Amino acid sequence: MGEVIVITSGKGGVGKTTTTANVGTGLAMLGKKVVLIDTDIGLRNLDVVMGLENRIVYNLVDVVENNCRITQALIKDKRYPNLYLLPSAQTKDKTAVSPEQMKKLADELREEFDYILMDCPAGIEQGFKNAIAGADRALVVTTPEVSAVRDADRIIGLLEANEIHHTHLIVNRLRVDMVKSKNMMSSDDVVEILAVDLIGVVPDDENIVISTNNGEPLVGSECLAGQAYMNICNRLLGQEVPFLELDANKGFFQKIASIFKK
Amino acid sequence: MSSNVMIKGTKSGIILVLDKEADWDTLKQEIGEKFRTSSDFLGDAEKAISFQGRDLTNEQQQEVIDIIHENCKLEILCVLEEDPKKEEAFAKTLEAKLMEKENNTGFFFKGNLRSGQVLDVETSIIILGDVNAGAKVVSKGNVIILGSLKGNVFAGSAGNVDAFVVALDMNPVQIRIADTIARSPDEAPKKKKERETKIAFWEDGNIYIEPLDKDVIGDIRLS
Numbered sequence: 001m002g003e004v005i006v007i008t009s010g011k012g013g014v015g016k017t018t019t020t021a022n023v024g025t026g027l028a029m030l031g032k033k034v035v036l037i038d039t040d041i042g043l044r045n046l047d048v049v050m051g052l053e054n055r056i057v058y059n060l061v062d063v064v065e066n067n068c069r070i071t072q073a074l075i076k077d078k079r080y081p082n083l084y085l086l087p088s089a090q091t092k093d094k095t096a097v098s099p100e101q102m103k104k105l106a107d108e109l110r111e112e113f114d115y116i117l118m119d120c121p122a123g124i125e126q127g128f129k130n131a132i133a134g135a136d137r138a139l140v141v142t143t144p145e146v147s148a149v150r151d152a153d154r155i156i157g158l159l160e161a162n163e164i165h166h167t168h169l170i171v172n173r174l175r176v177d178m179v180k181s182k183n184m185m186s187s188d189d190v191v192e193i194l195a196v197d198l199i200g201v202v203p204d205d206e207n208i209v210i211s212t213n214n215g216e217p218l219v220g221s222e223c224l225a226g227q228a229y230m231n232i233c234n235r236l237l238g239q240e241v242p243f244l245e246l247d248a249n250k251g252f253f254q255k256i257a258s259i260f261k262k
Numbered sequence: 263m264s265s266n267v268m269i270k271g272t273k274s275g276i277i278l279v280l281d282k283e284a285d286w287d288t289l290k291q292e293i294g295e296k297f298r299t300s301s302d303f304l305g306d307a308e309k310a311i312s313f314q315g316r317d318l319t320n321e322q323q324q325e326v327i328d329i330i331h332e333n334c335k336l337e338i339l340c341v342l343e344e345d346p347k348k349e350e351a352f353a354k355t356l357e358a359k360l361m362e363k364e365n366n367t368g369f370f371f372k373g374n375l376r377s378g379q380v381l382d383v384e385t386s387i388i389i390l391g392d393v394n395a396g397a398k399v400v401s402k403g404n405v406i407i408l409g410s411l412k413g414n415v416f417a418g419s420a421g422n423v424d425a426f427v428v429a430l431d432m433n434p435v436q437i438r439i440a441d442t443i444a445r446s447p448d449e450a451p452k453k454k455k456e457r458e459t460k461i462a463f464w465e466d467g468n469i470y471i472e473p474l475d476k477d478v479i480g481d482i483r484l485s
Contacts, residue, residue, distance in 0.1 A: 042378060043378075044396075048395075051448060053395070053435055054435045054436055054445035054446045054448070055445055056436070057443065078448060090377060090378045090396050091378050091379075091380050091398070214450075215448075
């Protein structure tokens with residue numbers, strides 16, 4: 001029986017879609033059968049980030065409206081054969097799908113897949129309700145900014161109200177230098193405010209921008225963000241993985257500079 | 263009473279079934295008798311008539327209609343052809359004519375189509391503007407884009423494989439012609455290409471994209 005995980009944040013632009021793409025790909029790399037569902041109807045992105053846009057023929061709304069079978073709409077990833085994407089529709093809006101239909105869809109996919117990842121749209125309206133409808137657990141993504149943390153807090157409250165108690169936190173785009181200079185909240189600060197278990201900290205990394213633009217998730221690569229995402233995947237599978245030392249990977253000149261700073 | 267003549271009713275008219283072998287003069291008599299006896303039943307409606315069982319010349323058809331008018335109050339308005347072959351041929355020509363009309367007429371659209379916008383037309387279409395990624399053009403005929411194509415196009419949506427797509431700058435996500443779908447290559451081109459007018463067309467189950475030169479234009483079929 002597969003597990004349905006919703007990736008949500010409340011605030012837009014904090015990295016839900018990037019997280020979905022990387023965590024999904026990471027789980028597939030670890031041998032799990034995974035399907036990613038883009039529930040952001042009308043503003044679809046996940047297909048672009050995965051580099052699968054040119055393969056779309058049918059979408060989520062077609063499946064729900066019975067215009068096609070689920071298997072016809074599922075797009076097989078070009079890198080990992082056990083990874084699939086169910087793209088969203090671009091020409092409809094959130095009302096094209098109801099939470100009941102999403103729950104039914106998730107339950108059907110449960111039979112077939114180990115993990116079903118729901119990429120949730122920003123906001124707390126219909127799209128959010130659709131995305132969480134069938135979920136067993138949630139990954140709440142936030143950045144270390146007061147506005148994002150405030151929205152994450154609201155989202156955690158709404159998840160609890162909807163009987164989703166298995167919630168983990170991902171702190172995204174952390175900048176260690178700014179944390180050190182006390183200009184940014186640390187991941188500990190965020191956890192203290194939100195009081196949910198931390199499952200990963202992803203540093204702000206320019207490789208993310210490059211990978212997103214190329215449609216190639218960077219999970220599993222050497223860069224810090226790639227390692228951080230792979231650690232999240234391993235923790236999802238129940239392993240104990242120590243948190244990354246985010247400032248360990250400094251360049252040669254930065255290392256010398258830090259010696260002089262001392 | 264012989265069964266050389268039979269009258270059948272349909273929604274819009276009556277079908278007169280005539281014996282193939284019978285002598286024409288006796289047949290005429292029987293027709294008259296048949297309509298006289300069923301005059302009350304048939305009433306005084308206006309009907310169309312068609313003939314079955316025997317091929318009649320135009321004069322013979324007229325004779326029969328005159329006999330009917332003499333013997334009952336029915337008003338025969340027209341004669342319908344009941345030949346299924348002829349009917350099929352007629353339907354085909356009509357459809358072909360309609361297709362031709364769709365392919366050879368088109369309309370203009372001015373503006374950029376942005377992500378999520380769909381332009382769905384029955385005819386061919388000329389777009390004065392760009393078609394962005396995430397936007398879609400659907401046409402039963404041809405699609406000509408005087409701008410950049412960066413989104414999806416579906417030409418010949420009713421199944422016409424002669425439909426084609428032209429764009430001043432051809433970088434589609436997907437092009438579909440009739441039932442064939444072509445998608446863009448996964449590897450983005452390293453260098454920025456020169457802007458070049460290209461045509462996408464269907465041939466033997468594949469979609470080809472080529473520069474729009476004189477030879478290619480010569481091969482275009484406006485079916």
